[in-house]
Amino acid sequence: MVKNGTEHLRSVRDGRAVYLDGKLVGDVSLAPAYRNAVASAAMLYDHQAAPANIERMTFELEPGRRVNRAWQHPRSYEEMVERRKALVEWAELTCGFLGRSPDHVASSVSAQYMGIQVLEDYDPRRAKAFRGWYEDARRNDIFLTYVINNVQGDRSKAFGDQGAGAEDMVARIVDEDSAGITIRGAKLFATSAIMANEIFVGSGQPLKPGEEHLAFSCALPMNAKGMKMLSRKSFEAHALSEYDNPLSYRFDENDALIFFDDVKVPWERVFIHRNTDMCRAQLHDNFAHVYQNYQAQIRLSVKLRFLVGLAHGVARTIGTVNFPAVREQLGKLASLAAIIEGMVYGMEAAGQLVNGYWMPNKHLLYAAQVQSQETYPQIVAAIRDLAGGAMLMLPSSVEDFANQDLARLISLTQISPAMSGEERVKLLKLCWDAVGSEFASRHLQYEMFYAGGQYVTRGHSYRTYDWKGADALGQRLMDGYGLEVKAPGQAA
Incomplete structure (x- = not known):
């Protein structure tokens, strides 16, 4: 048995509270603001369930039950490569534009499970809760998202010092009893929450002593009583057609702020309880942070390949x-995409066995994040440069082609040495949706900041680099000479 798209569509029709434009949205699988994105998620599950794909995309968890390889716990380099190939295949279906596809948070919690000793050392009861929840989530191959960031507020002040009226700005524990904890307040960024099955709630930001009421982690179904999703503007709702806006029409995964309005969380779903150090440890003292971002780099490598292909397509169509200068620029773009792809392969090859599981190399992962934050905007800017005004002077919509007079004028003015006028317009509209539209602007911001600001990723790179080995190289050389003068040709 393998989860398919029909099952996923059925699962999101659960009465979840999603708000958009001042109104409560009903069935997200039918809402004009979300239905195509939800269908794209369902398409991923249909792909894994297709008989020709099952062996590549899933693994046998137990007799009669197969789940996506995102839930696989690789015990060797070979198994990690096998898993990565499945993740690449999923990413290719969306050209990498579903930033929080189902394999992202599944990767994070799988690494937490593989490093369960971190929770065992903290509190065996919380470890038991996590283990039970995770095994059920994996068995049902759920679409899991997360919220691990607090609302910004006044960045110059601590979360608990935002002033009168801001008590509910950040999600916190407001009550607890023998049945569980009650949480109130907000968390973000709940990307893909509108089409997920459950949400992992944690804290990816440092907490200080005195903020124990903010220090918790748990998991909730998307229809949990009192949980409200405040959706950002829907780009899908404003997409004219698939021809005019091919990416935003299908892949607007949406981002949401989650407000917990006195949400009761049973103890069997509480993993951290009033411990600031453990909130950090749950993501960083195992390989959870590395594993989730390793998946993100796999997805991004596909997205960069797609964008470089668009750049080449623009050069061909115009x-x-x-032109030597254009080929030089395309060669540079190809190298940038290949660097990220090569670093993914490097993370795997330079990985290591940790408690019997193969884990990617930490520093190469963080080095790739540093590079990708710079690479993505470079490639976007290069496509805009290569296209020039070509992306601006396009027919208003696909409806123009239905008018014979306009269609004739389009064929006369949208001339290309490589394709028809209709194909030229199609390609350039795709390019605009990828690099110039409001949807594209959101993706630029997402790729630059989903892992934190550059000071965060560069800090991770600094902390994980082998400085001892690097320093030793210079020291070994300096140890071979001193102030004494040696005769020419004399060995050190």
Whole structure:
């Protein structure tokens, strides 16, 4: 048995509270603001369930039950490569534009499970709760998202010092009893929450002593009583057609703020309880943070390949592909995409067995994050440069082609040495949706900041680099000479 798209569509029709434009949205699988994105998620599950794909995309968890390889716990380099190939195949279906596809948070919690000793050392009861919840989530191959960031507020002040009226700004424990904890307040960024099955709630930001009421982690179904999703603007709702806005029409995964309005969480779903150090440890003292971002780099490598292909397509369609300067620029873009892809392979090859599980190399992961935060905007800017005004002077919509007079004028003015006028418009509209539209702007911001600001990723890179080995190289050389003068040709 393998989860398919029909099952996923059925699972999101659960009465979840999603708000958009001042109104409560009903069935997200039918809502014009979300239905195509939800269908895209269902498409991923249909792909894994297709008989020709089952062996590649899933593994046998137990007799009669197969789940996506995102839940696989690789015990060797070979198994990690096998898992990565499945993640690449999923990413290719969306060209990497579902930033929080089902394999992202599944990767994070799987690494937490593989490093369960971190929770065992903290509190065996919380470890038991996590283990039971995780095994059920994996068995049902759920679409899991997370919220691990607090609302910004006044960045110059601590979360608990935002002033009168801001008590509910950040999600906190407001009550507890023998049945569980009650939480109130907000968390973000709940990307893909509108089409997920459950949400992992934690804290990816440092907490200080005195903020124990903010220090918890748990998991909740998306229809939990009192949980409200405040959706950002829907780009899908404003997409004219698939021809005019091919990416935003299908892949607007949406981002949401989650407000917990006195949400009761049973103890069997509480994993951290009033411990600031453990909130950090749950993500960083095992390989959870590395594993989730390893998946993100796999997805991004596919997205960069797609964008570089668009750049090449632009050069072909406007007839500049053989210009030396353009080929030079395309060669640079190809190298940037290949660097990230190569670093993914490096993370795997330089990985290590940790408690019997193969884990990617930490520093190469963080180094790739540093590079990708710079690479993505470079490639976007290069496509805009290569296209120039070509992406601006396009027909208003696909409806123009239905008018014979306009269709004739389009064929006369949208000339290309490589394709028809209709194909030229199609390609350039795709390019605009990828790099110039409001949807594209959101993706630029997402890729630059989903892992934190550059000071965060560069800090991770600094902390995980082998400085001892690097320093030793220079020291070994310096140890071989001193102030004494040696005769020419004399060995050190």
